[in-house]
Amino acid sequence: MASPQIEVIFDQDTSTFTYVVYTAAGSECAVIDSVLGYDPIAGHTSTTSADRVIEFVRSKDLKVQWLLETHAHADHISAAPYLRQHLGGAIAIGNQISVVQGVFKKIFNLQSDFLLDGTQFDYLFAPDEVFHIGSLRAQALHVPGHTPADMAYLVEQDVVFVGDTLFMPDLGSARCDFPGGSASSLYRSVSRLLSLPQSTRLFVCHDYPPDGRAPACEATVAEQRAKNIHVRDGISENEFIAMRNRRDATLGLPTLMLPSIQLNICAGVLPAAEENGVSYLKIPLNVVL
Template sequence: MMTTAIAQDKALIAAEDIVRAARKTPARQPVVTSFFDEATFTASHVVHDPETGRAAIIDSVLDYDPASGRTAHDSAQAIVDFVREAGLTVDWLLETHAHADHLTAAPWLQEQLGGSIAIGGAITTVQDTFGKLFNAGEDFARDGTQFDHLFTDGERFSIGNIDAVVLHVPGHTPADLAYVIGDAAFAGDTIFMPDYGTARADFPGGDAGQLYRSIRRLLSLPRDTRLFLCHDYKAPGRDNYVWETTIGAERDDNIHVHDGVSESEFVAMRTARDRTLGMPRLILPSVQVNMRGGHMPEPESNGIRYLKMPVDAV
């Protein structure tokens, strides 16, 4: 396991050259419009090129009531309304990882706006792990085919005329990605606002040491890179939700992983902190849906779709 992890880290570091190459000329600045879902503390982002109107939607939210099992599209509809009013064309529906705290609305947004649903190629590891937990059966594909595109580390794409590159940043989960789009980076759950710290690493496939190395890799981007986060929980003493910072601010002030914090210090802190955390409220429904690319399980013989609740298993 250790040998494999070291080999994976070396592969990730090599891809950093691609990011640096993309920054040899001044990075274009995408327009970022964010939507915050307070029920799940999730920030979704619409990123677009002002020259062409081409856009991507990152980490959308499907409203879900666990008491009734009902879904709604209020959060996603706000994004649809904005995209249509702004006259944007959606090319990508990007997921930073298979979220454990909210259900993605990507398939519904695709029906409304088009675009390709994408996630990191390591989603297959997540599918294998949770496919077993939920006893998903042979009909559940564990090859990522529920998504339109699986990104590899260092892969290049574009939003209109704005260059973008993918960074694999595992540790929170095996499949976490950061998207660097022009002068902006979208880090998912890997890191939070400087006054709140970093993601947990105790989910299946998580690894605190790997998370540290992924964060340090992310923090090697230029200090003025705008950094957009997937969540905010209001750090103690702060009354407002915030989801935008900079790489420089994280390097200087992140309470868990600022410059000078060693890997061993971080792992000790993260491991101790994770032991005190409860499970996310929506983890069981979220993972079942998100590992399927946002689709619900197939209807059973009575025409009803079901999400499973494993007992004494997590």
């Protein structure tokens, strides 16, 4: 059985971990949850984080097979189209992205020909579909709750890239108050992940460390079950739902939610330039999300 190698690239501005998963130099690889930098004040994008991915991939002579998204992120813009342009690979997400598209097409009043079938992506995973990253066996686990379309990617029964389903044990779990979110669904999704073997390594998408701790991206199932402040062993579904609902009611929207969601439901592809050569985003005013 092949063993996955994992390169971790941390984007400080968005507290996002991007992962490159491969077996050896010269092998196929997958890039998970890439980041396109965005300055919301100036309206400028940057490719600093994505260029670090490109540099690593080329240094190992890797062949990008997949550009995987765990979900349509609300806190950063995907760099998948930029990476596809420079490295190749298929942009893929769970097929429930169509549900998310349906919600946000209305919020952003997107053009009537904006399709709600996920065809903006190169590939849509069915729930729990098995696929391969070169010689590595992988499975796209459907883990709804944070959004209806969340996927976690299980690779060779050893590691899982959990997206926003779980955070590090001292931070707990993701919010569930975005459109289509569900605390009960998230509890069941987390329970599924934590039923994997105790030694399974779980890699998170974000970390917002408290003072005194450096950013961290990995914990085992055993560590999560023993220490996670929201979903450790002994916390019931009803207790979790009550906690999550109370906590979510206190949270503001992520700084980059409106630009991020608008682009990420389109696989990160920027809007076509208008007649002056400039692309524009839409910002809905006085809309409750």
